[in-house]
Amino acid sequence: MGNKQTIFTDEQLDAYQDCTFFTRKEILRLHGRYHELAPHLVPMDYTNEPDCKIPLALIVNMPELKENPFRNRIVESFSEDGMGNLSFNEFVDMFSVLSEMAPRELKAIYAFKIYDFNVDNYLCKEDLEKTLNKLTKEELTPEEVELVCEKTIEEADLDGDHKLSFADFENMISRAPDFLSTFHIRI
Amino acid sequence: MEVFKECTDVQSNRSSYTSDESHDREEISHLQRHGWSAATVKVLASMPSRTAELNKSRRVRYQASSHESPHLSRPVKGASVLAEAEEINTEVRSDLSYSTDSNLCAAENNMDQLVSSLQGLSVSEGTRKLREMPLSLADKIEIRKVAFSLKTESSFIGRNIPCYTHLSMYISMTWRHCLFSCLPVFSSFKLWHSALKTLSGRYGTGVLSYFLFLRTLLFLNLLLFVITGLFLIIPQAINPPPSPKADFSGIELLTGTGYFSDSLMFYGYYSSETLPGDQYRMPAAYFFTIGFTLFIICIILVYRLSKSFGKNFQVLKSNKNLAVKVFSCWDFKVSKKISVRLQSEKISTQLKEQLSEMIKGEDKKTCMQQLHRLIVHLLAWTACLISIFLGTIGVHNLSGKNFNVKTTLNLPKDTELLVLSAVVSGINLLLPGFFNLCVWAEQYESPGTRVYVSVFRNLLLKVSVIGVLCYRWLESIPANGLECWESSVGQELYRLLVMDFIVTVLYTFLGEFLWRVFSQTILQKKRKPVFDIARNVLELIYGQTLTWIGVLFAPLLPGVQLIKLIVLFYMKKRSLILNCQASRKPWRATQMTTLFICILWFPSFLGTVVTIIYTVWTIKPSEKCGPFRNLTTMFEGGQMSTRHLEDAHPILKWLSWVYDCLVENPVFLFLASGVFLMVIYFQAQVVDGQRKIISRLEKQIENEGKDKKFLIAKLQDLCK
Numbered sequence: 009m010g011n012k013q014t015i016f017t018d019e020q021l022d023a024y025q026d027c028t029f030f031t032r033k034e035i036l037r038l039h040g041r042y043h044e045l046a047p048h049l050v051p052m053d054y055t056n057e058p059d060c061k062i063p064l065a066l067i068v069n070m071p072e073l074k075e076n077p078f079r080n081r082i083v084e085s086f087s088e089d090g091m092g093n094l095s096f097n098e099f100v101d102m103f104s105v106l107s108e109m110a111p112r113e114l115k116a117i118y119a120f121k122i123y124d125f126n127v128d129n130y131l132c133k134e135d136l137e138k139t140l141n142k143l144t145k146e147e148l149t150p151e152e153v154e155l156v157c158e159k160t161i162e163e164a165d166l167d168g169d170h171k172l173s174f175a176d177f178e179n180m181i182s183r184a185p186d187f188l189s190t191f192h193i194r195i
Numbered sequence: 196m197e198v199f200k201e202c203t204d205v206q207s208n209r210s211s212y213t214s215d216e217s218h219d220r221e222e223i224s225h226l227q228r229h230g231w232s233a234a235t236v237k238v239l240a241s242m243p244s245r246t247a248e249l250n251k252s253r254r255v256r257y258q259a260s261s262h263e264s265p266h267l268s269r270p271v272k273g274a275s276v277l278a279e280a281e282e283i284n285t286e287v288r289s290d291l292s293y294s295t296d297s298n299l300c301a302a303e304n305n306m307d308q309l310v311s312s313l314q315g316l317s318v319s320e321g322t323r324k325l326r327e328m329p330l331s332l333a334d335k336i337e338i339r340k341v342a343f344s345l346k347t348e349s350s351f352i353g354r355n356i357p358c359y360t361h362l363s364m365y366i367s368m369t370w371r372h373c374l375f376s377c378l379p380v381f382s383s384f385k386l387w388h389s390a391l392k393t394l395s396g397r398y399g400t401g402v403l404s405y406f407l408f409l410r411t412l413l414f415l416n417l418l419l420f421v422i423t424g425l426f427l428i429i430p431q432a433i434n435p436p437p438s439p440k441a442d443f444s445g446i447e448l449l450t451g452t453g454y455f456s457d458s459l460m461f462y463g464y465y466s467s468e469t470l471p472g473d474q475y476r477m478p479a480a481y482f483f484t485i486g487f488t489l490f491i492i493c494i495i496l497v498y499r500l501s502k503s504f505g506k507n508f509q510v511l512k513s514n515k516n517l518a519v520k521v522f523s524c525w526d527f528k529v530s531k532k533i534s535v536r537l538q539s540e541k542i543s544t545q546l547k548e549q550l551s552e553m554i555k556g557e558d559k560k561t562c563m564q565q566l567h568r569l570i571v572h573l574l575a576w577t578a579c580l581i582s583i584f585l586g587t588i589g590v591h592n593l594s595g596k597n598f599n600v601k602t603t604l605n606l607p608k609d610t611e612l613l614v615l616s617a618v619v620s621g622i623n624l625l626l627p628g629f630f631n632l633c634v635w636a637e638q639y640e641s642p643g644t645r646v647y648v649s650v651f652r653n654l655l656l657k658v659s660v661i662g663v664l665c666y667r668w669l670e671s672i673p674a675n676g677l678e679c680w681e682s683s684v685g686q687e688l689y690r691l692l693v694m695d696f697i698v699t700v701l702y703t704f705l706g707e708f709l710w711r712v713f714s715q716t717i718l719q720k721k722r723k724p725v726f727d728i729a730r731n732v733l734e735l736i737y738g739q740t741l742t743w744i745g746v747l748f749a750p751l752l753p754g755v756q757l758i759k760l761i762v763l764f765y766m767k768k769r770s771l772i773l774n775c776q777a778s779r780k781p782w783r784a785t786q787m788t789t790l791f792i793c794i795l796w797f798p799s800f801l802g803t804v805v806t807i808i809y810t811v812w813t814i815k816p817s818e819k820c821g822p823f824r825n826l827t828t829m830f831e832g833g834q835m836s837t838r839h840l841e842d843a844h845p846i847l848k849w850l851s852w853v854y855d856c857l858v859e860n861p862v863f864l865f866l867a868s869g870v871f872l873m874v875i876y877f878q879a880q881v882v883d884g885q886r887k888i889i890s891r892l893e894k895q896i897e898n899e900g901k902d903k904k905f906l907i908a909k910l911q912d913l914c915k
Contacts (some may be wrong), residue, residue: 010211023336023339023340024332024336026325026326026339026343027325027332027335027336028326028332031368031369038437041376064596071530072530074530075529075530075531075532075535076527076530076535077525078525078527088331097332097333098332098338098528101331104326106527107371108371109368111327113327114329117329118329119522123522130788139521139522143521143524143525143539144539144546145536145539145542145543147539148547152547152550155550155553155554156517156546160517160518160521163517164516164518165897166896166897166900166903167891167896167897167900167903168897168900168901169900177522180518181519181522181523183519184519185521187522187523190523190525190527190528191523192527192528193527
């Protein structure tokens with residue numbers, strides 16, 4: 009069906025289609041996007057699974073991510089080395105989770121990772137402060153930021169340890185009707 | 196919903212590196228527990244809540260320590276903790292995946308269990324589960340290879356099915372893709388959608404509620420205009436009655452007399468004389484159209500009111516909204532710099548508003564201060580009520596004088612006709628300013644209370660003015676023996692509406708601008724004035740009430756109101772951006788929309804309906820003009836036409852029989868309202884019960900957490 013492409017083998021495309029929320033066409037399109045981020049680094053032929061990673065600085069320049077205040081954290085959460093260097097698999101994974109088809113539970117897991125700035129598997133007060141400052145671009149006074157963090161932890165913390173574990177976070181997100189539509193990047 | 200479980204972990208000196216082919220990315224962070232012995236941890240790791248999840252397919256193993264031991268002081272920035280944290284971070288971020296002694300086997304079991312769980316399912320189910328696993332793509336591909344290869348070995352037919360599932364999946368994916376790309380297009384079709392987004396971000400929800408209300412009124416008027424246009428105006432326009440046309444001079448746009456008095460504009464023009472015989476009877480059309488439009492508007496208003504009330508009584512109420520707002524408000528799709536800035540502004544404003552609601556600190560006042568405040572309040576209220584009373588008396592006398600002149604057959608000059616409407620508009624302009632002065636003197640603490648008090652005072656003013664005018668129109672005019680009293684009333688309403696419009700335009704352009712200049716230069720205030728919500732909303736409601744009353748007497752009046760609203764939107768928006776600023780203390784206006792619709796429903800719409808029913812039922816229509824000439828009441832015209840229709844179409848007889856038996860029978864009405872009340876009570880009880888259950892469950896979760904901490908501490912003690 010259609011033109012024979014030589015970027016991926018058929019088995020690879022099948023695997024991608026089964027493991028992500030993208031179709032074959034979209035995977036090929038994603039590869040095109042990945043390639044144009046760093047044409048000299050990324051080979052056009054992925055049939056033998058080359059091991060190349062694009063650094064963080066190039067990925068956050070994508071138009072979809074450029075103005076997002078959380079762009080660094082998003083890319084870091086999906087990178088295996090935690091420094092933001094994404095291989096093609098991780099790149100596809102990132103946009104798959106952020107696509108509209110991903111279910112709420114999966115998105116909640118990664119949203120938690122993104123907001124967890126110090127990567128300790130808890131959303132503590134410092135994480136919340138950083139999140140707020142990025143959200144409001146420093147328009148709130150420090151007292152207001154402090155107050156919002158306190159109130160947030162008070163509202164969402166169920167087991168009383170003054171930080172938000174993943175269970176607390178998921179419980180709180182379940183009450184957000186528009187989480188699915190806001191935690192979504194279109195590519 | 197799968198609850199994500201956490202495990203505690205062992206000490207880092209017992210960690211070992213494995214880079215086995217199980218690339219399951221179990222991110223294990225080794226937050227070291229200072230005093231925990233291996234025995235404690237082993238016990239905790241085999242708690243039922245941990246092990247029960249191993250057999251489920253969809254789980255994630257985040258292993259982190261959760262609870263601080265109560266024996267330890269809270270290690271905030273202790274050097275040892277920092278060192279451990281750094282060690283942990285480097286561990287987590289390395290390329291190798293970690294597992295510990297006690298969990299090594301578990302890790303391998305993990306992979307096997309994932310694979311086995313996938314095998315038991317059909318291909319589509321398995322693919323779905325695979326996609327939803329929170330593992331990295333490389334791991335998923337591995338698992339898929341293992342799971343599906345085993346599968347295809349067992350059943351060859353299984354391999355053929357994927358074609359069909361691929362197709363259906365492809366179709367559903369493309370459909371969803373189309374839907375999601377079309378949705379923003381649809382929402383931008385809503386009138387003024389982008390303008391309102393900008394306004395709400397910058398000025399807060401109070402101002403936004405005014406503009407939303409304006410948009411609602413616009414649609415109501417559009418509906419009204421379309422219906423009257425289709426059934427009344429167009430038939431009559433096609434068959435105009437012969438009438439002498441007066442000359443047109445400019446002043447008639449203001450007064451509505453002269454050229455306009457014998458036009459489609461007013462009641463007097465409509466008659467059944469020129470319409471083709473029995474096919475289209477104007478009295479029936481007039482009566483039923485007006486009745487039908489009022490009925491539809493009633494239903495729309497009740498629906499909107501109930502929806503607004505419903506929002507205020509949700510089970511999971513807004514006191515838990517701050518956290519949700521912080522984490523789910525930011526739209527990741529937004530990529531333009533300007534939109535991003537707008538979004539930040541919007542979130543900041545919303546957060547500030549919610550904060551202000553939460554910290555409503557009232558300072559304690561001494562007895563003297565409280566007494567002082569009480570006296571100030573009383574004085575302010577008395578002053579306002581007296582001013583309203585005086586204004587009403589003035590309107591009453593003036594309108595009496597105005598209409599009495601007409602009985603002497605000495606028709607007043609055009610300019611004299613404008614005096615009443617000018618005076619009413621003047622009162623509407625000046626008294627709200629006086630109310631603002633009173634409110635400023637009273638010094639309310641929260642801006643919300645200030646707005647509510649102003650709204651109430653303005654409402655009293657408008658209700659009394661309209662009440663007095665209606666009284667005048669319905670009591671004294673028909674008795675005066677005017678030739679076509681309905682048209683006169685219609686003209687009066689037209690004049691009021693137009694004069695109100697002109698005065699509002701002048702006030703918006705000059706008044707607000709001058710006030711800003713005044714407050715910034717003479718009063719030396721640094722901030723621009725705040726948008727006066729109470730005055731503007733009541734202006735809208737006043738105009739709308741006049742329109743509704745006027746539909747009976749001047750069917751084109753909704754068109755005039757429509758033009759007025761459109762112009763008003765753009766003017767007010769411009770003036771807002773130029774002259775006003777957001778309130779210094781942000782406040783949440785969640786219930787403003789409900790309040791506005793409530794005011795629109797209760798005094799405004801119901802009052803109109805009462806007035807119209809009174810007119811239709813009791814007052815004798817004029818004999819020489821209009822569709823109801825030569826009848827005792829307009830209602831009789833309606834009845835006659837129904838009888839005529841029944842004779843023409845016998846099918847409708849049963850409809851009228853049903854009407855007689857059911858709607859006019861009081862027993863039926865009582866039964867129906869009784870049933871409704873019981874249903875409402877039942878639902879309210881259910882909501883209440885659900886709220887109680889939720890709060891109890893939350894308490895239970897909290898207690899469980901405390902229990903856990905307690906038991907861990909005890910376990911520690913025992914192990915020592």
